[in-house]
Amino acid sequence: MAVEKMSIAKALNESLRLALDNDPKVLIMGEDVGKLGGVFRITDGLQKDFGEDRVIDTPLAESGIVGTAIGLALRGYRPIVEIQFDGFVFPAYDQIVTQLAKMHARALGKIKLPVVVRIPYGGGIGAVEHHSESPEALFAHVAGLKVVSPSNASDAYWMMQQAVQSDDPIIFFEPKRRYWDKGEVDTESIPGPLHKAVTVREGGDLTLVAYGPMVKVCLEAAAAAQEEGKSIEVLDLRSMSPIDFDAIQTSAQKTGRVVVVHEAPVFYGSGAEIAARITERCFYHLEAPVLRVGGYHVPYPPARLEDEYLPGLDRVLDAVDRSLAF
Amino acid sequence: MTVESTAAARKPRRASKRTSAAKKPQSSEPQLVQLLTPEGERVEHPDYSIDLSADELRGLYRDMVLTRRFDAEATALQRQGELGLWASLLGQEAAQIGSGRALRDDDYVFPTYREHGVAWCRGVDPTNLLGMFRGVNHGGWDPNSNNFHLYTIVIGSQTLHATGYAMGVAKDGADSAVIAYFGDGASSQGDVAESFTFSAVYNAPVVFFCQNNQWAISEPTERQTRVPLYQRAQGYGFPGVRVDGNDVLACLAVTRSALERARRGEGPTLVEAFTYRMGAHTTSDDPTKYRADEERAAWEAKDPILRLRAYLEKEKLADEAFFTALDEESETLGKRVREAVRAMPDPDPMALFEHGYADGNSLVDEERAQFAAYQASFADSAEEGK
Ligand SMILES: Cc1ncc(C[n+]2csc(CCOP(=O)(O)OP(=O)(O)O)c2C)c(N)n1
Numbered sequence: 242m243a244v245e246k247m248s249i250a251k252a253l254n255e256s257l258r259l260a261l262d263n264d265p266k267v268l269i270m271g272e273d274v275g276k277l278g279g280v281f282r283i284t285d286g287l288q289k290d291f292g293e294d295r296v297i298d299t300p301l302a303e304s305g306i307v308g309t310a311i312g313l314a315l316r317g318y319r320p321i322v323e324i325q326f327d328g329f330v331f332p333a334y335d336q337i338v339t340q341l342a343k344m345h346a347r348a349l350g351k352i353k354l355p356v357v358v359r360i361p362y363g364g365g366i367g368a369v370e371h372h373s374e375s376p377e378a379l380f381a382h383v384a385g386l387k388v389v390s391p392s393n394a395s396d397a398y399w400m401m402q403q404a405v406q407s408d409d410p411i412i413f414f415e416p417k418r419r420y421w422d423k424g425e426v427d428t429e430s431i432p433g434p435l436h437k438a439v440t441v442r443e444g445g446d447l448t449l450v451a452y453g454p455m456v457k458v459c460l461e462a463a464a465a466a467q468e469e470g471k472s473i474e475v476l477d478l479r480s481m482s483p484i485d486f487d488a489i490q491t492s493a494q495k496t497g498r499v500v501v502v503h504e505a506p507v508f509y510g511s512g513a514e515i516a517a518r519i520t521e522r523c524f525y526h527l528e529a530p531v532l533r534v535g536g537y538h539v540p541y542p543p544a545r546l547e548d549e550y551l552p553g554l555d556r557v558l559d560a561v562d563r564s565l566a567f
Numbered sequence: 568m569t570v571e572s573t574a575a576a577r578k579p580r581r582a583s584k585r586t587s588a589a590k591k592p593q594s595s596e597p598q599l600v601q602l603l604t605p606e607g608e609r610v611e612h613p614d615y616s617i618d619l620s621a622d623e624l625r626g627l628y629r630d631m632v633l634t635r636r637f638d639a640e641a642t643a644l645q646r647q648g649e650l651g652l653w654a655s656l657l658g659q660e661a662a663q664i665g666s667g668r669a670l671r672d673d674d675y676v677f678p679t680y681r682e683h684g685v686a687w688c689r690g691v692d693p694t695n696l697l698g699m700f701r702g703v704n705h706g707g708w709d710p711n712s713n714n715f716h717l718y719t720i721v722i723g724s725q726t727l728h729a730t731g732y733a734m735g736v737a738k739d740g741a742d743s744a745v746i747a748y749f750g751d752g753a754s755s756q757g758d759v760a761e762s763f764t765f766s767a768v769y770n771a772p773v774v775f776f777c778q779n780n781q782w783a784i785s786e787p788t789e790r791q792t793r794v795p796l797y798q799r800a801q802g803y804g805f806p807g808v809r810v811d812g813n814d815v816l817a818c819l820a821v822t823r824s825a826l827e828r829a830r831r832g833e834g835p836t837l838v839e840a841f842t843y844r845m846g847a848h849t850t851s852d853d854p855t856k857y858r859a860d861e862e863r864a865a866w867e868a869k870d871p872i873l874r875l876r877a878y879l880e881k882e883k884l885a886d887e888a889f890f891t892a893l894d895e896e897s898e899t900l901g902k903r904v905r906e907a908v909r910a911m912p913d914p915d916p917m918a919l920f921e922h923g924y925a926d927g928n929s930l931v932d933e934e935r936a937q938f939a940a941y942q943a944s945f946a947d948s949a950e951e952g953k
Contacts, residue, residue, distance in 0.1 A: 272783075272784070272786065273784045273785045273786060275785070275786075276785050276856060276857040277784065277785035277853075277856050277857050278856070280784070280851070280852075298785070298786050298790055299790075300752075300755035300786075300790060300791050301722055301752035301753065301755045301756060301783050301786070301791060302755040302756050302757060304757050305755065305757070328720075328721065329721060329722075331721070332721075332756065332757065332758070367651045367702060368651070368652070369651070369652055369699055369700065369702070369705075369720060370699070370705045370720055371720050371721055372720075508930060537919060537920070537931075537934045537938070538923070538928075538930050538931055538934055539919050539920055539923045539931065539934075540705070540923060542914075542918075542919050543698075543699065543702045543703055543704050543705055543914065544651050544701075544702025545701070545702040545703050545913045545914060546913075546914055546916065546918065546919055549916045549919060549938075550919060556941070559941065559944075
């Protein structure tokens, strides 16, 4: 067994290194990914070791980055592209939504688009605008894309491996404020499938459903609730598209109460989809309506207000209390 | 056969020269419009002349010195934790003051996020620029009060807004001009290419002012283009000119001429100001990872402020008293900025729900009420605790 403690950033870096090592068709592309190693240093040292032809500093053009990655994939390469920040994916949104997502279907399955689009996302780092958003629902809504987000170092390592090996385009959201959180990574034991949810804490009274940056908040909330005698289960979805509804259903039927937590605005967010499905699948098991905690229907606020905007421990516990009060 | 299987059947080849990334563009030697040499000598240019009074020359010098002082103060404030981020303009003072002073009051400016010197020329109170970097707002000034639009962070977007605004100016029959600022990196964005297309097709009175400061974070200009940027304009059907971006006189003359051309209804111009970003990209950046110290040293010899000072001194256009008074004015400005930033309050949490929409929105109203009740619940429990 090769178990090592590392940050999420390091786990991603190691995983990308392994992907480049394993398959000469894997390429890394993006702004500043070369010498600088990316603004978050996720690609640190990779250009030095694999050369400028495999770790490619691109022009400052997101539509160009994704559009050419599509062409490279059509030619048999497996590009992993980095979008520098969540808010800068939109120049590439056209390519992702109108082309990347649909080409496999249009070619009746004859071509594959093994492109991974890495996006550091979410708030909590005190940044200026367009550097803190959670646009996952905008991608999950599009058929043909798969959308995932790891919440810990082990998942960061393994989910990246699985994403690179997938023949479908994957939007890989990296919870940027967790980049420096450390966890154990077993680089030898192969984990479960990419799109399977994981129960990260067992409990009997209520289920918190989360992914990415919010998993940690939910675990903290569950620990705090434990002190008040409440037993909370925490489900880490890991994948927002597809979603492991079976796992959600199992937990919902067990606890009868579900609160979905994400950073993105609640309105039309992934929590809405999850709540609706739970209602359809296990209405008679529910003790309370599925509640959602997330951002408001406002532009992501300036840094000095983001603590009010982002779901924290108190807001999650408040929702837990409201659910338990039904 | 699928594409995948044909690719797999082919033997892997070593990356050839053909596939490797392009190195230096062929013509990297700049053809610069210059009116003041790095040594502070006035030179003439056949197409661009300028005749400024001693007062005006001192004014340009003062603008550059105060802008640099403001920028240094903001950098220091970031280091002290008062600002979350700062994008320094160090080295780009001439490009910004020269172009900014070429503008008329009724012209409209679309900046990116580093145009502190242009803002200065527009009369925007410099402390207004700091709110977004402190994290208390996303802009914080009324663009229409100084015809200076909000800073734009998404690279290149504003060039289209400038073009559209200019199309509006033309439709109105006004003779104002519009100027859009962007970087060499931005020149790669589709939006910028589209703004060139629109402005040319509609003959919009807009000046594209590209500050080629040689770097887009860690990527040199060669990673964005194979031809000198100003030459791009030709392909769209309008003139492009490269100016010494560290020469405030040349920047003023060239921009003035481009604005006049726009006013005469002759359409857009691309001005490439060839300059250098002397500091880091922003305070979060570490330029030692990607560029050599010698490069900065070479550009320091072309410092825009020292160059004009040498000229003023040589020609006896400014005396010691002028420079001393300016030093004092700089310190006063630094102090004012420092105090203003420290006094800048955090926004009221309820401000979250302000200005999302111009008209009311029932969803926001509902969320606002829920948020207020939630906030109040803490006050109540604090009461109960007493
Ligand atoms: C669409 C978009 N992609 C990426 C970024 C991140 N980013 C911010 S500044 C920058 C480099 C900009 O370089 P350039 O256009 O040359 O302007 P400079 O900062 O040098 O003035 C990058 C990549 C962004 N802000 N917007």
